[in-house]
Amino acid sequence: FPVVMMVPALRDVFGYEGFPATYFVKADGTFSTTLFGYQPIEQMRQVAWEIAGEGAETTTAPSSSPVPSGGVGRHPPWEKRPLLALLPAPWAQWHPLLVHFPIALLVLEAVFVCALLVRPNERMAQFSTWLLGAAVVSLVPTILTGIRDAGADLGPDSPFWNGLHDRLTHLFRLESSVSLHVLFGLAVTLIAFGRLAWRVRAGDRILGGGQRMAFTLVTLLGLWVLFGGGQVGGGISHR
Known part of the structure; x- marks a missing residue:
């Protein structure tokens, strides 16, 4: 064809x-x-x-068209019965669910980092480090499920490997919202991992004047990229 x-x-x-x-x-x-x-x-x-x-007449999809495996179809059952959303069901895509965790953790951590800029506090600094560590950990399943979800409809083989191959092949196709979302996600991940390594290595010195300001600026940069990726990802999810 x-x-x-x-x-x-x-x-x-x-x-x-x-x-x-x-x-x-x-x-x-x-x-x-x-x-x-x-x-x-x-x-x-x-x-x-x-x-x-x-000479079939114009239609949007034949009645025999199968629903993609593992999904709930284009019209999930809770559109007519909202309470069904509270019951466990086969989940077609996990990435939209898991992505909220690193977003929330990184935003909350950025709030604490900015607070440290105003009033340095050892306990607050330690808590912000825990938040950053939790965000980095949550990024791992978020990325893996994102790759898997991208390949779920790309063929009968493994969704993960289909998605990985597709994303690597089209990584720099910037006219694609999905590729742009992936690039933003990679940038967020690299910044988060880099900041965590910096924080662990610097220890309490991060509370010092020069490092504190630099760390805050990098944190805000990561937050800016995070919002950019979220905006693109939201456009994909709600198109």
Whole structure:
């Protein structure tokens, strides 16, 4: 089947919502069917044969289109019954859930770091270090689930390896919101790990004048990058 690289000029025309997506166009140039997510080759052949043989009318997705494995479909059950959201259910994506933990911890740690700039306090400095350490630890599952979620709809193989290959291949494709989100995430992670190593190595000297100011500036830089990544990620989640 022909493959078209999605570019901004085509995004609005195709009603692009995410990848992968398969668009079927009839011989007269009109859209017939759109399949979202990974689809078995047999499913794609069946739709193509139906369109070619029967002149299928325009639709958004065939009723036989399967729901991606591990997910709850495009319309989760709690849209009509909100209380169902309180019950355990198969979770398609863990990254949107886990990403809130490093965000909250890094923001709270930044508040303590700024407070230390005004009034140095050994106990407060120790607590801010614990917060930074917890944020770094929480970044690990956040990153791993982000890679896994990115590859969940990219084929029948391991979602993690699919996602890792896809992200490395398109890492610097800056016109992609996902790639930009990944780059922001990498920057946040490097800054957080670097600050933790700096804090552990410096010890109480971090409360000194020069280091305290420099550490605060790097912390605010990381917070700025964090908000940038959150803005891009929020646009992906709520598109």
